[in-house]
Amino acid sequence: MKINFNDIKNYLENIFSKVVEYRRHLHQNPELSNREFKTTEYIVKILDESNIKHKRITETGVIGFIGSGENCIALRADIDALPLEEETQLPFASINKGVMHACGHDMHTAILLGVATILKKYENSLQGTIKLIFQPSEELIPGGALKMIKAGVLADPKPKYVLGQHIFPELNVGELAVASGPVMASSDELYWNFYGKSSHAAQPHLGNDPLIVAANLVIHFQNMLNKNKNPLSPAVLSITSIIGGKATNIFPEFVSMQGTLRTFDETLRSKLHNLIKEHSNTFASLYDVKCDIDIRKGFPALINNYVLANQFKSLMSEHLGKNNVKDFEPKMWAEDFAYYALEVPSLFWFLGVKSPDEQNTYPLHNSKLNPDENAIKIGMLAMVIAAIEFLES
Secondary structure (H helix, E strand, C coil): CCHHHHHHHHHHHHHHHHHHHHHHHHHCCCCCCCCHHHHHHHHHHHHHHHHCCCEEEHEEEEEEEECCCCCEEEEEEECEEECCCCCCCCCCCCCCCCCHHHHHHHHHHHHHHHHHHHHHHCCCCCCCCEEEECCCCCCCCCHHHHHHHCHHHHHHCCCEEEEEEEEEEEECCCEECCCCCCCEEEHHHHHHECEEEEEEEEHHHEECCHHHHHHHHHHHHHHHHHHHHCCCCCCEEEEEECCCCCCCCCCEEEEEEEEEEEEEEEHHHHHHHHHHHHHHHHHHHHHHCCEEEEECCCCCCECCCHHHHHHHHHHHHHHCCHEEEECCEEEEEEEHHHHHHHHEEEEEEEEECCCCCCCCCCCCCCCCCCCCCCHHHHHHHHHHHHHHHHHHH
């Protein structure tokens, strides 16, 4: 029997207040990456109440199953929070000091729980299996997605597509944004330690100054980037921390430096890793300073499947109105959903959560982030429609 989307929209309205309760409970009880034990217990409780089959995978991951058969679509929500003290003054603000859902994962999880409730109602009409992925540790390298993939989240049955979404405070409630192709960049953490020889500031010739190495590299890396990549290929190499020295008249013996590298191009990414190491050691040797560098490879670039993206735009234009479906400008952010996209064709879109009367718009990872809960309706509708239509395609 063909599923009637108008019926789904009516049912969605009926369960909206319940899904808001889910969101507020999750928001009030945030947990850090790989420590989402109570969050996972809550997810399991809701799935049990809806008679949805599920199983635990990894320490805090959960998979739910609706429908049956090898034809499968997977829907993913991330469940972890950030180490941030909340400043929203909401009645359901975090009760866990120094931990906050400042990236919208509480909304992602609540939306997927709501989607699960809707799909369960229409389970007998589904043309296959909907797999629900409640994934931990999106905020922490190497990422929970990779861990869950290694544990078999994409097997038995293997989904033909994986779908996910993320709140976007710059976009109005009622709107969605999607990119065809590149969405977010790869993300690598860069760490340097420079070991020199301390001396008095009035006698620089008696020491080996590690600060001057760090200072030179900050400038040099921008030139290195410009001269070693195609201008049409985006990349960012940002130095965000230099720590060294405690006095006005003493050159330090040790300096540390940190930064990040972002790009959409895996070949360029590898090339830049080699150049960063080579040039760091070259500059250090010029000043008789020893250099240790640690490049911690993070998430790969997230690339949307072009066909899925275009189909999704068409679907959402039909159900939400063409003016409410925007093109997403790729960001140099990072998202471990990228690991799913490396395994199967995948699609990741953005959900508008900006209130029409909002005076101050706070970005993701901000202690005052307060997304409009009316966006939950749009998030549920988009995910349900996409899951059903892609399952039948």
